[in-house]
Amino acid sequence: MTNEAVQTGKTVDVTLTVTEKDLWAFSMYHANAGLMGIFNLLFTLAALYLLIFRWSGTTTPYRCLLVICALIFTVWQPFLLWTKAKKQAKRPAVKDPMRLVFDDEKLTVSQTDNQAEFTWEQMGLLDAKRSMYILYMDRVHAYLLPKTALGDQEEAFRELVTAHLPKEKRRKI
Secondary structure, three states: HHHHHHOOOEEEEEOOOHHHHHHHHHHHOOOOOOHHHHHHHHHHHHHHHHHOOOOHHHOHHHHHHHHHEEEEEHEEEEHHHHHHHHHHHHHHHHHEEEEEEEEEEEEEEEOOEEEEEEEEOOOOOOEOOOOOOEEEEEOOOEEEEHHHHHHHHHHHHHHHHHHOOOOHHHEEO
């Protein structure tokens, strides 16, 4: 039996507003995922190592440079991503409530006067994170579904996803 033939009889209807915290968590995930995250970690650890163990043998400008290097990915980058998330959260496309209805046939997304429908085959990757699900429609567009917004519908959502999205289109679900 193929994934498309499975009928769960479930419908998940959720209305959500993506917050700046959700946007920030999404941005932090992308900024620190994969090789970039490994680089950020190694760069920060190297700067901290040099700062701690070479303190007495370095000049003041070199110390300042090491402090800046240690703070780039631990303080500066999260701060910049937070300010970006605050700006994004004020845009109507983000701040207006969005309704997502998942059923055995499709996903229907509606917001203010706009509505779009996507079949399960049109959906890209669904990535489960600690606080949210990220449904990528393509390489640029994604829907953020905070787990708090799903509430008691989360199990039905997971059933629909596992029934209709093939394993290669699901991460951690």
